[in-house]
Amino acid sequence: MEDKTLIELKTKIQNKEISSYELTKFFLNRIKKIDPKLNAFITVTENDSLKKAKKIDSEIAKGNINPLSGIPIAQKDIFCTKGIRTTCGSKMLEDFISPYDATVVEKLDKAGMIIIGKTNMDEFAMGSSNETSYFGDVKNPWNLNCVPGGSSGGSAASVAARLIPCSTGTDTGGSIRQPASLTGICGIKPTYGRVSRYGMIAFASSLDQAGIFTRTAKDCAILLSHISGYDVKDSTSSKKEVPDYYKECTKKFEKMKIGIPEEFLDGLDSKVAEVFTESINIFKSNGCEIKKISLKNSKLGVSAYQVVAPAECSSNLSRFDGVRYGFRANDVKDIDELYKKSRSQGFGDEVKRRILIGTYALSTGYYDAYYLKAQKIRTIISKEFQNAFKEVDVIIGPTAPDCAFKLGEKLNDPIAMYLSDIFTVSTNLAGLPAISIPMGFKNKLPLGLQIIGNHFDESKILSLSNHYQNLTDWHMQKPDMLGET
Amino acid sequence: MWESVIGLEIHVQLKTQSKIFSSASTNFGAEQNTQACAIDLGLPGVLPVLNEEAVKMAIKFGIAVGANIENNSVFARKNYFYPDLPKGYQISQYEIPIVSNGSVNIDIDKKVKKIRITRAHLEEDAGKSIHDLYENESAIDLNRAGTPLIEIVSEPDLSNAEEAVKYLKYIHSLVRYLDISDGNMQEGSFRCDANISLKKSNSSELGIRAEIKNINSFKFVEQAINYEIQRQGEILDSGKSVIQETRLFDPIRNETRSMRSKEEANDYRYFPDPDLLPVSISNSLIENIKLNMPELPNEKKERFIKQYKLTDYDTSILVLDKDLSAYYEKVLEKTSLNPKTTANWIITELLSYANKSNTGVKNYPVNFEDLASLLTYIHDGLISNKQAKIIFEKMWNNGEKPQDIIEKEGIKQISDTMEINKLVDNVIKNHYKSVEEYLAGKDKLFGFFVGEVMKESKGKANPKIVNQLLKEKLRNDK
Numbered sequence: 001m002e003d004k005t006l007i008e009l010k011t012k013i014q015n016k017e018i019s020s021y022e023l024t025k026f027f028l029n030r031i032k033k034i035d036p037k038l039n040a041f042i043t044v045t046e047n048d049s050l051k052k053a054k055k056i057d058s059e060i061a062k063g064n065i066n067p068l069s070g071i072p073i074a075q076k077d078i079f080c081t082k083g084i085r086t087t088c089g090s091k092m093l094e095d096f097i098s099p100y101d102a103t104v105v106e107k108l109d110k111a112g113m114i115i116i117g118k119t120n121m122d123e124f125a126m127g128s129s130n131e132t133s134y135f136g137d138v139k140n141p142w143n144l145n146c147v148p149g150g151s152s153g154g155s156a157a158s159v160a161a162r163l164i165p166c167s168t169g170t171d172t173g174g175s176i177r178q179p180a181s182l183t184g185i186c187g188i189k190p191t192y193g194r195v196s197r198y199g200m201i202a203f204a205s206s207l208d209q210a211g212i213f214t215r216t217a218k219d220c221a222i223l224l225s226h227i228s229g230y231d232v233k234d235s236t237s238s239k240k241e242v243p244d245y246y247k248e249c250t251k252k253f254e255k256m257k258i259g260i261p262e263e264f265l266d267g268l269d270s271k272v273a274e275v276f277t278e279s280i281n282i283f284k285s286n287g288c289e290i291k292k293i294s295l296k297n298s299k300l301g302v303s304a305y306q307v308v309a310p311a312e313c314s315s316n317l318s319r320f321d322g323v324r325y326g327f328r329a330n331d332v333k334d335i336d337e338l339y340k341k342s343r344s345q346g347f348g349d350e351v352k353r354r355i356l357i358g359t360y361a362l363s364t365g366y367y368d369a370y371y372l373k374a375q376k377i378r379t380i381i382s383k384e385f386q387n388a389f390k391e392v393d394v395i396i397g398p399t400a401p402d403c404a405f406k407l408g409e410k411l412n413d414p415i416a417m418y419l420s421d422i423f424t425v426s427t428n429l430a431g432l433p434a435i436s437i438p439m440g441f442k443n444k445l446p447l448g449l450q451i452i453g454n455h456f457d458e459s460k461i462l463s464l465s466n467h468y469q470n471l472t473d474w475h476m477q478k479p480d481m482l483g484e485t
Numbered sequence: 486m487w488e489s490v491i492g493l494e495i496h497v498q499l500k501t502q503s504k505i506f507s508s509a510s511t512n513f514g515a516e517q518n519t520q521a522c523a524i525d526l527g528l529p530g531v532l533p534v535l536n537e538e539a540v541k542m543a544i545k546f547g548i549a550v551g552a553n554i555e556n557n558s559v560f561a562r563k564n565y566f567y568p569d570l571p572k573g574y575q576i577s578q579y580e581i582p583i584v585s586n587g588s589v590n591i592d593i594d595k596k597v598k599k600i601r602i603t604r605a606h607l608e609e610d611a612g613k614s615i616h617d618l619y620e621n622e623s624a625i626d627l628n629r630a631g632t633p634l635i636e637i638v639s640e641p642d643l644s645n646a647e648e649a650v651k652y653l654k655y656i657h658s659l660v661r662y663l664d665i666s667d668g669n670m671q672e673g674s675f676r677c678d679a680n681i682s683l684k685k686s687n688s689s690e691l692g693i694r695a696e697i698k699n700i701n702s703f704k705f706v707e708q709a710i711n712y713e714i715q716r717q718g719e720i721l722d723s724g725k726s727v728i729q730e731t732r733l734f735d736p737i738r739n740e741t742r743s744m745r746s747k748e749e750a751n752d753y754r755y756f757p758d759p760d761l762l763p764v765s766i767s768n769s770l771i772e773n774i775k776l777n778m779p780e781l782p783n784e785k786k787e788r789f790i791k792q793y794k795l796t797d798y799d800t801s802i803l804v805l806d807k808d809l810s811a812y813y814e815k816v817l818e819k820t821s822l823n824p825k826t827t828a829n830w831i832i833t834e835l836l837s838y839a840n841k842s843n844t845g846v847k848n849y850p851v852n853f854e855d856l857a858s859l860l861t862y863i864h865d866g867l868i869s870n871k872q873a874k875i876i877f878e879k880m881w882n883n884g885e886k887p888q889d890i891i892e893k894e895g896i897k898q899i900s901d902t903m904e905i906n907k908l909v910d911n912v913i914k915n916h917y918k919s920v921e922e923y924l925a926g927k928d929k930l931f932g933f934f935v936g937e938v939m940k941e942s943k944g945k946a947n948p949k950i951v952n953q954l955l956k957e958k959l960r961n962d963k
Contacts, residue, residue: 080530093529100523102530199530206759234532235761312759315562318573319527323625335623339566362564362754371756 001026002162003478006071006219009165013060013070020060020070024053024114027072031117031163034481037144040158042077042087042135044117052114068226069112074167076155077118078125079105079210080199088201089121089133089151092320092327092346102199103231104168104210111226119167120154123348124317125175125203127151128420131411132350139407140183141479142445146404149179149420152213156183159213161481166214166223172203173305174400174424176211177436181399181448184438184477186220186465187213191456192431193238196231202316204309205236207428215475217437217465221245224458240456248459253467256460258283259293259392264423269402275440275447276398282471283396288464293388293395300377301426302418307361307374308429313351314358320346353414382430389454394461397423399436399448423450433458437465438474446477487683487721489714490691491649492641495656496634497666498610498674499542505609505633506533506576513672521612521627527571532760535560539633540764542665543583543607544774546635549663549781550602552587554771557763560607564754569612569625577636579755582606583764584635589659590783591651592801600652601640607764608634629673635665641680641691646710650703653677654805658782662807676701681713683721692717693727697734697741709734713741785810793817793824802832808846812853819857822864830860834874838881850884851877859887865935865948872896872944899946902954905938908946909954912937923959931955 001023004012012018028046035041049072056070080086080098082105087093101109109115122132130138130153138153140146141161148157152169156179159167169176171189180187188211195210202208212223228242260280265273284290322328322342329341347355361370388395400420410417427434432452439449449468453461469475504511507524524531547554561579584605590597612630616623637656643649657675660666668675682694695717697709712734717727731750732741780788782804789800789810804810813831817824835856839849859876862868868876868891876890890896899905912934913920923930938951 080528086529088529096529098528098530100528198532201529202760204759233534235534236532236759311756315564315574315754315756318564318566319529319571321566321568321573323568324526324571325528335568359754362756364752364754367754367756 002030004165005216006068006165006214006222007216009071010068010222014065016060020053020056020114021050023070024049024072024116027116027164031158034161034163035158037481038139038141038157038161038163039136040120040138040148040154040161040163041074041117042089042120042133042154043085045084045115048084049114049116056112056114066110066112068108068222070114071112071166072114072116072164073108074117074119074155074158074164075105075115076152076168076170077121078170078201079168080201081105081115081118084115084118086118086201087135088125089123089135090347090351091134094134094327096326098199100199103196103233104227105199107227107229108168108223116164119152119158122151122153122175123351124201124313125151125170125172125208126313126350126354128174128178128417129405129407129410130154130179131407132348134348137407140404140445141481142184143404145406146445147182147407147409149182149400149404151175152179152187155213156180156185156187159183159185159215160479162478166212166219168210168227169213170200170203170208170210171424171428172207172209172309173428174421176213177399177424177434177448177450178420180213180436181450182404182446184446184448184474184479185213185215186217186435186437186475187211188220188224188435188458188462189427189433190224190228190458191238191433192428193236194228194240194433194456194458196229196234196237198231198233202312204312205316206312207305207309209428217249217435217462217469218246220435220465221249221462224462238456243459245459245462249462249466251463253287253463255287255289256393256464257289257291257391258464259291259388259395261293261295261298261388261395261397263295263298264397268398269442271442272398272402272447275442276449279396279439279449279468282468286467286471291392293392295384295388295395295426297377297380297384298426299422301381301429302422304374304377304381304429305421305425306357306418307370308378310354310358311361311371311374312358314355314362317347317351317355322346350414378429381426385426385430385432385452385454393453394457394464395452397450397452398439399423399450403442403445403447427452431455433461435461435465437468438477439472440474441477446474486686487714487718488686489645489710490641490682490684490694491643491645491710492680493637493639493643493649493653494678494680495637495639495653496610496676496678497637497656497660497668499539499633499635499665500667501536501538501542501633503536504631505536505539505607507631509631511632513669513674515628517624517626518628521630525571525627525631527573533576533758535761535764536633539607540583540766541770541774542633542663543605543635544766544771545663545665545778546605546637546660547584547587548771548775548778549659550584550587550589550605552584552602552605554766555581555583555585555764556766556768557581558583558606558766559763560758560761561755562758565751567611568623569614569627569630571612571627571630575609575611576758576761577608578606581763583766589652589655591648591655592797593648593651595797598642598648600642603638603640605635605637608636610634641682646707646714649679649710650707653703653706655782658805658807662779662782664779670701670703673701677706679706679710679713681710681717682727683714683717692721693729695727695729695741696731698731698744700734702736705734705736708736708739709741712739716741782807793828795825795828799828799832802836803828806846812846812849815853816857816860819854820860820864822860827860830856834877835881838878850882851880855880855886862887862891865939867891867939867944867948868896869944896945899942902950905942905946905950905954908938908941909951909958911941913958920959931959934959
């Protein structure tokens with residue numbers, strides 16, 4: 001059952017081969033059995049999920065069925081969920097219960113899905129290894145000594161370990177694609193503005209975008225259609241019509257021109273390069289044209305990102321001041337001490353580091369040299385992508401420079417950690433959609449292939465992903481979580 | 486030897502139904518924290534959505550001061566920690582404000598002085614900290630958080646407290662004419678900061694300034710500026726220099742006190758708010774608002790002078806308050822008394838009562854219809870001006886109708902036809918020339934005859950009967 005795709009489960013429920021209750025119970029049991037090894041969940045909502053499943057079953061019995069009725073999903077703990085605590089992986093929000101649902105949560109609820117729990121993540125989505133979470137590290141299902149990537153590490157690990165058929169994530173600099181790559185699943189970050197950010201706790205508002213983890217491109221497509229669309233509550237969401245991504249990506253494959261930036265291959269790990277070359281060959285021999293392109297400014301992406309993201313986060317996280325909600329330090333003399341102690345004790349080191357960097361970058365006298373310059377680089381990177389898309393339909397490359405690394409390996413080397421995002425950040429800076437799908441292994445650890453599209457070209461990248469998955473079975477590989485094989 | 490240089494930053498609450506970035510109500514006086522939604526509370530994950538009404542109101546203001554309206558103004562975050570600032574930043578405008586480069590003309594010593602307006606930008610108001618509700622604890626009321634404001638920043642074109650107050654009053658009048666603010670100073674809908682510095686006469690170099698924060702009455706603005714001019718003058722006279730700082734005005738002690746120095750000032754770390762797109766304003770929207778602009782104080786002033794032949798002084802008083810000028814015009818519509826005398830009555834009589842009791846036009850105990858009747862009685866000679874004043878006092882204090890007072894007080898009219906007949910005959914006899922002119926077609930003289938008869942009767946003759954008899958007699962003479 002755990003190997004069934006979202007589409008298969010949808011059919012089973014609609015044909016009444018299985019009830020939502022049974023399905024939910026099944027995955028809850030799997031979580032109970034396996035999650036203690038992974039720590040992918042911060043909160044599991046067993047009672048609420050089963051109650052909801054029963055309710056949906058009775059609706060189905062009455063003939064009221066929604067597109068995704070009765071299928072469980074895990075929500076990254078960055079999405080506000082009414083009545084279920086939303087921690088954002090931080091001590092600061094350890095006991096925070098939102099009075100409202102995020103738009104993504106609301107939309108999936110309307111589609112009939114059942115929240116099974118909230119997944120672990122790097123604190124406030126700041127990290128690439130899921131080691132900055134206040135609720136402990138998440139382990140990679142392929143090797144429990146390795147990280148699952150971050151920040152959406154729990155969402156990725158839970159799908160990879162078949163604890164859940166699908167989950168939500170957010171991606172500010174690679175937080176969906178990098179963990180998808182490291183855990184061997186599918187993770188899509190849509191175009192900036194495609195999905196509403198309302199109710200998604202902000203890290204860097206101009207870069208944050210919600211997305212989906214599944215095991216197949218088709219499942220990804222189905223969910224993406226459900227969470228996308230204009231939201232009056234988010235002024236930066238797009239009014240562009242939402243296509244039926246499933247229909248689009250399963251249409252007869254049309255020949256595509258694929259660009260490969262030479263910069264992505266420069267000094268690349270030899271095994272990663274080998275695996276990637278195999279993927280290129282598959283595309284070459286299956287109706288695609290490969291074209292070498294140059295994105296010479298993309299190497300500036302990480303630097304620009306490390307200014308813009310901390311700058312926005314330093315402001316976004318100011319609301320966590322201990323005054324109205326969240327963690328408040330005891331024994332304070334006055335309001336200044338209340339701020340200082342609550343924030344010192346409530347935030348972890350990585351969050352504090354980024355607040356400090358961001359505060360510095362926005363300060364009088366430094367703003368032009370850092371923030372403004374980073375914004376200019378951002379424009380240059382966007383233009384470079386736009387020029388590239390005049391010549392090619394999509395751009396591909398490895399999602400991450402390497403496979404999953406060991407827990408603790410990069411924790412004390414922030415620069416090395418930040419470089420895990422080297423291939424992913426520039427798409428956030430340019431607001432482009434991108435997906436990571438499994439393309440092979442190194443040392444029995446998965447590697448991801450990143451496909452980047454032009455703005456609102458989600459259909460194209462999903463279509464190419466689906467094409468690839470029809471030709472390969474990397475996405476069918478499965479970590480041996482219960483020693484079953 | 487010192488000349489003062491003053492610039493004002495005026496904060497005006499806009500009277501939109503809902504807040505600038507949320508749908509919560511902006512009504513004043515509701516129970517604490519009942520008009521603050523998730524967005525106003527700065528809950529995790531919420532996003533601001535701009536209220537278009539606030540934008541339209543800012544455009545209206547911009548047009549009224551002949552300013553440039555920016556087609557793509559930008560909201561920025563002003564970052565600082567304060568307990569009643571829920572997000573830890575205020576959404577304001579910084580580099581590209583919606584309104585820039587405007588000006589207004591004010592009358593100073595019978596001369597027109599142009600005060601330049603550097604900019605006016607949109608921003609959200611903060612909540613309120615309450616320190617006297619609980620012992621050893623402070624409370625926060627976020628009802629006001631997110632109320633739309635425009636901050637109007639002038640150039641340092643004001644030379645003294647009098648000019649500053651005149652300018653402030655003009656802007657106050659203007660926002661009420663535009664119907665974009667209730668201008669209620671007690672409730673904090675209209676308040677200002679004053680930047681004051683002294684420079685040597687004949688020097689173009691500005692001195693070091695102090696900023697006086699949050700002054701909420703015309704009187705306090707005057708007092709604060711005068712205090713500050715004196716304080717800085719004394720410092721400079723003693724050879725020391727003024728410190729750049731922010732000060733607070735204490736109306737009880739009538740002095741300003743240091744709040745924080747330049748060194749202690751916040752670095753607000755402004756940057757464009759990534760949650761909001763630039764405010765895109767089309768030229769057609771601006772044109773459309775232009776076409777629907779109400780009459781502005783200066784335009785109304787010109788019209789009053791032309792239409793009612795009022796003096797500059799009288800007109801200034803009447804038009805400053807939009808409601809008062811409307812009251813005046815309503816009285817005029819109903820009364821037979823001429824515009825000039827009517828204006829005099831309002832300015833000298835009515836306003837002296839209103840000012841004494843600090844009553845706004847909307848709360849006048851005398852409605853325009855009653856005042857119009859009273860003035861018509863004067864016009865008709867039914868009562869004398871002196872009698873009218875006594876009657877008016879009773880109208881103001883007791884809310885009575887003028888005809889009731891006249892009846893009750895026995896300000897008796899002569900209604901005996903025989904008696905009035907005699908008076909009429911006398912007047913016709915004594916003004917034979919006028920009668921001839923009247924008969925030759927100068928109809929306007931009829932009022933004059935009525936007046937003469939009333940005069941003869943010492944104001945007591947019943948004007949209806951006087952009218953009737955006069956008409957009959959004069960017709961017979963025809």
